Amino acid sequence: MTDEREARRAWFEQTCVELHQRFGPLDAGEPASYIPELADVDPDRFAIAAMTIQGERIGVGDVDHEFTIQSISKLLMYGLALETHGRERVLEHVGVAPTGEAFNAIELDDETNRAPNPMVNAGAIAITDLVVGADVGERVEQVRSMYERYLGRKPTIDHDVWASERQTGNRNRAIAYLMLSRGIVEDRVEETLDLYFAQCSVLVTADDLALIGATIANHGISPLTGERVVAREVTRDMLTVALTCGMYDYAGEWAFSVGIPAKSGVGGGILAMLPGVGGMATFSPRLDDIGNSVRGLRVFEELSQRFDMHLFDPDRPWRR
């Protein structure tokens, strides 16, 4: 590493330590409460992690603590669908328009008869429906092996969360059956929902999310294994919808203030990507009313400002 690079790394690491100390005491927001497994997590867990496309890691706090990936899975599944079916076919089912509605809104685009975008539940369920396989076993295998490529290890599912999601997921069921009635998804709704609940229940750490982010920021090659995880051209589309729709109905404010592609989940994770540079992640289960991690938002606002990360910042020093 050159001296300049080393100095920048040290500065970034120090800043992460400082922000972890500063926002650790911030106790605004509550963990998601729609299932007991999420309501019962320790609300004060807090981690900040980053990984460059060269594979250098930074981590502060509970970077090895596992939590469920939840909606961050939507981004990875979108990549899988694009890679399997191509853009045109995917766009027939799911558009790319931000909604300004809650992630679980029961809303479809009536004119085009599609789910609005892949980052809200309707679109995500339609994307999960596109997972190929003769039976549920084969479809689960597709998703499992996708996770394995990103994580560099076999994924673990939190079975209690999975069971609870299944038991309480009637709103998602309503969305899926509405899409079935409109011909947006195939007639295997319960199976697809089960797969959707499973993809949300995969356990990850902040370190894992930073690796996933670094892989996408590296246009699909894992800095950990050196292997291609997702097609190069697909990462462009993943990054675009992450920027426009990744933070629920906070996406506009996020794009304005932070300005890099990101995806959050109600498990408390936020995954952010700086294309060509690396991935960053925060974990803190205290959520705001929209469903984004309160401490995570503060950390990324600060990091973006201090390091001029915003993609349209004229002084952005990070481009290659």
Ligand code: GLN
């Ligand atoms: N499993 C949750 C759901 O489908 C995921 C939501 C989320 O992270 N926003 O409602």
